[in-house]
Amino acid sequence: MTTQTLEKPAKTAMNGVDVPTFLATLGVVGETPEIAKFTFRANGEWLSGTHSRTAFTGFHGAMQEMKHRREYDVECDHPQVLCGTDNAATPVELLLAALASCITAGIGNIASIRQVKLHAVETSVEGDVDLNGILGLDKTARNGFTGVRMAVTIRGDAPQEKLREIVEQSVARSAVFDVLRNGVPISVEMAG
Incomplete structure (x- = not known):
């Protein structure tokens, strides 16, 4: 009688995720937890009316200052019905996009780690806002979303x-x- 050792096949890259590198990163973070502490930054500027631009150039992560491959930026505005010029999505729409993007990225990573080939992932997100709060017309109305689906x-x-x-x-x-x-917790202070 012989004894055979069954080996699990090595996990391979899948769905655009470099699974071996991802698993190696998990191992490094497991051994050095402080490497997982990141600080992300965004720098905004007013353009006109309700139109603004926010840039993302660098962040602190893996125990060092890092830069993106290139500078990224997004613009926000309000639609004309809300006294804007509708030059870009609203800030709350970007919040919905952030939620959709974060969940979708997680699905891509988790499916890849589990070696499940994805064919499609689609999200639909909507949030309700009562403008009476933002406009200061009803002190009991919340300024932000009252619900997100x-x-x-x-x-x-x-x-x-x-x-x-x-x-x-x-x-x-x-x-x-x-x-x-x-x-x-969020703090806001006047600078300069």
């Missing part, structure tokens, strides 16, 4: 239950979902 459609080479587990894990690990669900 998100629908995720996912197709891949796995049973529906496994795809559901991937979405649920992505939501459970999403930084943007966490901030929206649990809030975060």
